[in-house]
Amino acid sequence: MLATAQTDISILPAEAFADSLGELTALLHACVAAGASISFIQPFGLDDSEAFWRRKVQPGLADGSRILFVARHEGLLAGSVQLNLDTPPNQPHRAEVNKLIVHPECRRLGIARSLMLALEAEARARDLSLITLDTRTGDKAEPLYTSLGYQTAGIVPDYSRDVAIDRLDATTIMYKRL
DSSP: OEEOSSEEEEEOOGGGHHHHHHHHHHHHHHHHHTTOOSSOOSSOOHHHHHHHIIIIIHHHHHHTSEEEEEEEETTEEEEEEEEEOOOOTTOTTEEEEEEEEEOGGGTTSSHHHHHHHHHHHHHHHTTOOEEEEEEETTOTHHHHHHHTTOEEEEEEEEEEEOSSSSOEEEEEEEEEEO
């Protein structure tokens, strides 16, 4: 789909999910251990990571309501993002971005941007006109989304627990018209 000199972005087909489960598990675990605010809190083990992929992602891949994009950097799984198409009947024109993650050792290489551009291209190909997402307010991803043209719809205070410390963080709700 998209590629940089050393990074390839592609859609992971549902039938290839089982073969990539170990890599996906390790990727998510590493990101949460590095402080990524993506719904999980410490302690967060490999079993927790695998359970997420099996319970929350695999069913959507199987029924077509979720598309999983993966980034391979120099052959290794370096990142992923999901396009969640499971919207209510009155919202078939939009989708949601879920869990943009890049391995801590592969950050600052343009992988997150490449994943988002691939996701947006797929959304356009499906005639979607609106993408929504949320991100921890002030997080490193927020400027990336802004640079890609996402607009802030609002900020919700005390939205979620911090990944490592006893604190509630705000979230920024964002959208982009395609």
